[in-house]
Amino acid sequence: MPATDVAATMGYLARALKTPTIGRVWEQLATTARAEGWSHEEYLTAVLQRQVADREASGTSLRIAGAHFPAVKTLEDFNVDHQPTLRRDVLAHLAMMTWLPKAENVVLLGPPGVGKTHLGIALGIKACHAGYPVAFDTATGWAARLHAAHRDNRLEHELKRLRRYRLLIIDEVGYLPFDADTANLFFQLIAHRYEQGSVLVTSNMPFGRWGEIFADDIVAAAMIDRLVHHAEVLTLGGDSYRRSGRRELLKTQPTPGADN
Ligand code: ADP
Ligand code: MG
Numbered sequence: 001m002p003a004t005d006v007a008a009t010m011g012y013l014a015r016a017l018k019t020p021t022i023g024r025v026w027e028q029l030a031t032t033a034r035a036e037g038w039s040h041e042e043y044l045t046a047v048l049q050r051q052v053a054d055r056e057a058s059g060t061s062l063r064i065a066g067a068h069f070p071a072v073k074t075l076e077d078f079n080v081d082h083q084p085t086l087r088r089d090v091l092a093h094l095a096m097m098t099w100l101p102k103a104e105n106v107v108l109l110g111p112p113g114v115g116k117t118h119l120g121i122a123l124g125i126k127a128c129h130a131g132y133p134v135a136f137d138t139a140t141g142w143a144a145r146l147h148a149a150h151r152d153n154r155l156e157h158e159l160k161r162l163r164r165y166r167l168l169i170i171d172e173v174g175y176l177p178f179d180a181d182t183a184n185l186f187f188q189l190i191a192h193r194y195e196q197g198s199v200l201v202t203s204n205m206p207f208g209r210w211g212e213i214f215a216d217d218i219v220a221a222a223m224i225d226r227l228v229h230h231a232e233v234l235t236l237g238g239d240s241y242r243r244s245g246r247r248e249l250l251k252t253q254p255t256p257g258a259d260n
Contacts, residue, residue, distance in 0.1 A: 021054040022047055063128035067136050067169075073121040082244070083115065083236055090232060094123055097130045099198060100166050105231035106200040109207075113240025116202035120169050123200060132166035139173040139186075146185040155185070159192040167198045174205035174213045183214035187223050194226045201227065206235075 001009070007027070014023030026047055033043040075095055080088060093099075094106060106123065108116040124134045137145070149158035162168060168189075178186065193199050203210075207224050211217035 019051050021051040025050050059131065060129050063131075063133055064125060067124055067128060067134040069121045069124060069136050070117075070171075071121060072125070073118040074125060075119075075122040078115060078118055078122055079241075082238060082241060085237055086234060090234065094232060095126055097127055097132070099232070100127060100130070100132050102230065103193075103195050103197050105198055105227055107227060107231055107233045108200070108202040108236060109233065110204065110236030111240070112204055113242045114236040114238060115241055116204075116236060117171055119234075119236075120171055120200050120202050124167060124169050127167050133164060134167045134169065135162070135165040136169040136171065138171045138175075139178075140176055142168075142170055142189065143178065143182045143185065146189060147182065150185060155188070159189065162189075162192075163197055165197065167200060168193065169200045169202075171202050173201055173203040174210070177213050178215060180215050183216060183219050186214065187219050190223050190226050195230070199227065 010026055011023055014020060014026075029043065029046050029050070032038070033046070038046070075091075080086060080091070099106070108119055110116055121136065124136055127134050146155065146158070149155045190199065203213075205213060207228075210220040210224060214220040214223065
């Protein structure tokens with residue numbers, strides 16, 4: 001076949017297969033293959049590998065965009081030395097994402113500024129890389145969504161729709177207390193996810209005070225039961241990372257008015 005026909009046919013085939021990377025790289029890789037004496041098998045493998053790598057990368061970025069994380073935070077950026085009581089083996093286990101196919105949960109507890117949201121996002125991003133769809137929102141944001149669905153008589157439908165996300169991240173449970181209706185909607189969300197899909201919850205309140213958040217000790221206890229039945233509960237502690245960062249900065253700056 002003349003080279004121009006090969007190019008046209010390859011262009012057509014790549015479009016028909018919806019493999020744009022193959023359309024882009026086959027010619028250049030063929031040149032490399034000839035120059036380096038690759039076998040046919042090696043050439044074919046190289047072309048397909050490039051296509052798969054591109055598809056995986058674009059899938060990951062679509063999932064990250066679709067999760068609506070409020071910021072980009074990674075596990076690599078998380079300074080574990082600042083959390084001496086946090087078990088590194090547990091964190092390493094969570095980073096492997098084996099808990100998602102088992103519909104297990106993660107609960108991150110601790111005072112403000114200790115990195116709960118950071119870890120939540122970082123695990124969410126890892127999940128996106130591992131191929132799992134994720135949805136992130138604050139507890140207040142989830143409450144608003146559930147209220148809207150309930151008002152329009154499509155709560156059941158919305159809860160089913162959320163099943164497509166293998167991980168729901170509910171950030172900042174407890175910053176604002178919920179009224180009885182909201183607490184009930186939240187309970188339905190957690191009950192619906194139970195053993196079906198993972199939830200990652202962060203809260204500044206220990207479980208003992210969740211009765212205050214949900215306006216009802218019994219609803220809170222029923223929710224905690226379902227949440228922690230298959231879960232890793234991590235309590236972060238220490239000083240706010242924001243504040244300690246500022247202290248470090250102050251240490252290195254001359255104090256105004258002081259004799260330096
Ligand atoms: P929380 O959700 O517990 O209130 P955040 O996760 O929002 O705290 O953390 C506050 C800020 O400090 C964020 O910018 C976060 O990236 C950073 N931070 C907190 N803990 C750590 C840590 N151990 N290593 C690196 N950055 C951290
Ligand atoms: Mg937070």
